[in-house]
Amino acid sequence: MAAYFGASLLATALLLLSALAAMKAAFAFARLLLGPKQVYWLKPLIFDSTGFGLSAAGTALVQYYLASLLRLTGEERPFLAILVAFCSLFCGLLFWRGALSTSLGAYGFSGLCVTLGVLLGGLTALGQAPSENPWPGSVSRYFR
16 A cells, blocks of 8 residues: 555656656657747647646546556445545645746646645556556456
8 A cells, every 4th residue: 555655656756757758859859840839829828738648648548557456455436536636636746846936836736736636547457447547457466
């Protein structure tokens, strides 16, 4: 359970860094295409929404696979759902705190996209049938 929590926080930090890098790359690409002066015609909201979209989608995908792996522990679904909800709160707070010193931190609800991404990915994985688990059955022996 602690490994799931730690892996989720690590994934959140990595997703924040990759979203910021993608925003910088998109800005550099736009500057290359439009020129140094015209690039500022683009609204910063475009780059920020790119960062939020990438972080939310990446978080949902990572949480789907982590919660699917967590499901192999054999614990009951309500307990795992509470664990995912608890983890979503801390992942959102970590993202919000990490984004404060960046352009993403200008938005008061910057951690909400990550919180909802964790809930969406994690609860989807917990609600699936055991036959739909993306991990092979051979992995389950490590969690029993």
